[in-house]
Amino acid sequence: MKITMKTMTFFSILTIVAACLMATIPTASAETTVSLPVGSAAPGCEETNECYIPEEVNVGVGEMVTWSNDDTAAHTVTSGSAANGPDGVFDSSLFAAGTTFSHTFEEEGTFDYFCMVHPWMVGAVTVGLAGTGNGGDGDNGDDTNGSGDEELMVEIVTGDAAQDEMLSIDVTFKTLDGMSVEHVNYDIMATQGTETILDDKGVHDHDGVMNHMSVPLPAGASDEMPVDITVTFNGFGVEEPFTGPMGQVATKQVVPEFGTIAMMILAVAIISIVAVSAKSRLSIMSRL
Numbered sequence: 503m504k505i506t507m508k509t510m511t512f513f514s515i516l517t518i519v520a521a522c523l524m525a526t527i528p529t530a531s532a533e534t535t536v537s538l539p540v541g542s543a544a545p546g547c548e549e550t551n552e553c554y555i556p557e558e559v560n561v562g563v564g565e566m567v568t569w570s571n572d573d574t575a576a577h578t579v580t581s582g583s584a585a586n587g588p589d590g591v592f593d594s595s596l597f598a599a600g601t602t603f604s605h606t607f608e609e610e611g612t613f614d615y616f617c618m619v620h621p622w623m624v625g626a627v628t629v630g631l632a633g634t635g636n637g638g639d640g641d642n643g644d645d646t647n648g649s650g651d652e653e654l655m656v657e658i659v660t661g662d663a664a665q666d667e668m669l670s671i672d673v674t675f676k677t678l679d680g681m682s683v684e685h686v687n688y689d690i691m692a693t694q695g696t697e698t699i700l701d702d703k704g705v706h707d708h709d710g711v712m713n714h715m716s717v718p719l720p721a722g723a724s725d726e727m728p729v730d731i732t733v734t735f736n737g738f739g740v741e742e743p744f745t746g747p748m749g750q751v752a753t754k755q756v757v758p759e760f761g762t763i764a765m766m767i768l769a770v771a772i773i774s775i776v777a778v779s780a781k782s783r784l785s786i787m788s789r790l
């Protein structure tokens with residue numbers, strides 16, 4: 503009988519040890535990798551849901567996801583959405599081509615994410631066995647923006663983007679009818695490769711037209727070293743709280759080509775018009 507008791511105690515301890523091992527081993531070893539493929543810095547990958555591959559992954563609580571930047575441009579993996587902005591759950595900030603970013607998910611839920619520089623890049627991580635039952639509802643909340651009638655256009659015009667010269671960036675806000683707007687608040691960031699060349703936060707623009715100058719460019723803008731400009735709209739008003747659609751992001755990529763066409767493009771500057779709307783998703787039109 504005593505032997506049995508000892509045996510039972512022994513097995514209870516074994517069971518506890520085994521339970522601990524089972525609880526920790528899968529957590530430590532599970533890893534999911536998502537690729538940021540070549541070309542995702544240009545719009546188009548969203549048409550086949552291949553800006554992050556795979557676009558959606560499912561992991562257990564405590565598991566890690568690693569994003570591998572297999573592109574030639576820097577990107578971010580930022581929780582939230584382009585429409586509503588970062589939600590603060592995780593953020594890689596800019597990470598360079600050929601590097602990785604990892605995040606361990608400790609809570610159940612569905613976590614949408616996007617690239618701050620290229621907001622057409624979107625993906626989602628669902629955490630927990632219950633999977634789709636928890637967290638995100640798959641609706642990124644256009645309905646929470648309330649005043650869906652305000653439509654704004656951001657015109658981003660850049661000057662010559664040569665090495666060691668400052669890049670001039672004119673930002674003009676207008677309505678879709680071309681009417682000027684007042685008291686616009688926004689953040690503007692520009693990057694080239696891994697370098698941040700302009701980062702102005704909390705800009706207040708009382709007549710809707712503003713010029714920004716970057717630091718001297720590390721390199722002339724090219725296909726390999728494009729300049730990415732991101733404008734995040736923070737609402738209308740002179741004092742907080744600001745009103746109107748907030749957190750919308752407009753982006754422009756400056757890639758002057760060298761050659762005959764490039765000379766013309768550089769001479770007239772490159773104009774890109776991005777419609778920012780609370781109702782519709784970002785639509786991007788280019789105009790030379």
Ligand SMILES: [Cu+2]
Nearest residue numbers: 577578617620
């Ligand atoms: Cu990106």
